[in-house]
Amino acid sequence: MDNNIHRISYFLQKYLDGDISTAELSLLHTLLEESDEDDIKAAFDLLWNNTPLSQDNTDPLFSDEEADAVLRDIITQVPITPRKTKGKVMTAYALAACAVGILLTFGWIHFNREVSLPEEAVSITSQKMEQDVNPAQEEAILTLEGGETLSLHDIKAGDSIRMGDVKLVNNNGLLSYEPAQVEDLGTQHFVQTPKGGQISMKLPDGTKVWLNADSRITFLSNLGVKDREVTVMGEVYFEVAKLDGKRFTVKSTSGEIEVLGTKFNVRAYPEDKLMQTALVEGSLAMKTSSDRVVLKPNEVGVASASQRISVSQHGHIADIIAWKNGLFLFENATLADVGRQLGRWYNIQVQLAEGLAVQRITGKITRDVKLSEVMKMLHYLGIESKLKDNKLIMIQKEHAYEKTIKM
Structure with a gap:
């Protein structure tokens, strides 16, 4: 195998780890400039130990835009001159486009927990684990x-x-x-x-309920x-049985809900200081001491500490109840909210570095993986993490790709 392929793979690994020097980055640009698409693909294959792709529809770790941004980030720091390589004209745009597909391969491999990652690719994270959760x-x-x-x-x-x-x-x-x-x-x-x-x-x-952690x-x-009255704290999904026209009432510290027979999700953790209700099917009424609204399917109502209720349309209501089906599914969620959910699920404390709480991510993680798998994903998304004394500490990597990242 061409020695340049090994060198590209080596420096790409350092770039993804945020551990590449200025001189090494310049050399990586030169290597990319002098290589054709086949060599670049071979370098990524080497990086990921030739792990084959599955044929299923698992969502990639990076979106097309984010994958493109990674390569453009490398390319724009030291512009690559358009040139002919092995009979092909390789422009910076073509190189980035080529790399998009390669990085999607990278993302799928890293997202799919059933595929083993190369040991060297996760050694930094693994060394920081005192014990898994x-x-x-x-x-x-x-x-x-x-x-x-x-x-x-x-x-x-x-x-x-x-x-x-x-x-x-x-x-x-x-x-x-x-x-x-x-x-x-x-x-x-x-x-x-x-x-x-x-x-x-x-x-x-006869009503079925699913209780989330805590x-x-x-x-x-x-x-x-x-x-038919229940009181909840935390997050509960309901499939209310119809029973002789008797109303079913759900109460929390932030308000209450009245239904006859329907499917809906209630989230009312004390630290959130609000009650969020997402209606899947049927109809329900949300009430507080000073407000009342009727929700239709695919609507989300939020009762705030002020006792006012706001209603919004949600195009993918199933995303909100993904937890019931074994997924963490975040849609433009802050890392503060992500941290709270991980803390409840893994029974750990989560500490975020200054400024990290407001960073937003969009994506999903299966909920049946150990904490170390989540840490590996975070590592390649620009978030370093360390578990110590049952506390997960997250900090921003020096070479994080974007403000908004996907899992």
Whole structure:
């Protein structure tokens, strides 16, 4: 193999790591100028150890614009003179266009967790890991009003257990309430997921709920016999069962929601100081002490601390509930919000360097990967991270590509 291919690959790795000197960057420009498209592709193949691409439709780590920006960033610092190489006219534009496809290959490989990355490509991040952190597991604690507790994780598929006046059954992974006896008043049940936990279950009235990490729902054991009212903290997705025209009410510290039968997501973490409701189908009413609005499908309502409710149309409402389907999906999200979500999911503290909290990213990460995989992705997106004493510290890399980056 041409020695220049090895050299291009070496300096590209240093550039992506943000560890390239001015002299090395100048040499990389020269090598790119003197090489044709085939040699550049071969250099990237060498960089990624000839890892084959999949045929699925996994989204790339970089958008076309961002991939183009990386090469233009290299090219514009020392302009490349148009010249003939092996019978082809190689302009700076053509070189950048060629590299777009190559970097998309780079992005897919790095995004897809099932493909092993070359050890040298992730050595910096790996060296900073004192220990890895697993993603959230199916875990929640049920507490009765008398103080009795039960880990719902202990109810295995096919098993059932009686708690107070109800019986809990695990039907193929879905925990379901089956009232053992109907009481006039019922008893309060509190289901809490810890940081690093999640749960899905069917309430006594047949409504299905999914609790994200660090969330809580409170309801009566005879929910649906008289009233259908629950209280939430954190993030919960609802598929409300229709029941004889009885309204279903969701309350939080920021307001409440009334529905008959519908699918919607509620996010009301205390630190957010607001309640966000995204309607998937059906209809619902949001209320605060001073405002009331009716949402239609694909609308998002936000009740702020001022008790006012704002409504916006959302073209991709499924993005908001991606967490229920095993994805972190960020759309122009600040790293402050990303950090909070990672903190809840991995049960860690997150510290951002000054100025990093307002930086925005757009993209997605599967939620079933270990923290080290997320750190590897962040590394190649211009964010260095280090885990110490259960705290993830993020800082801006010196050679970050853009203010807005994609995962």
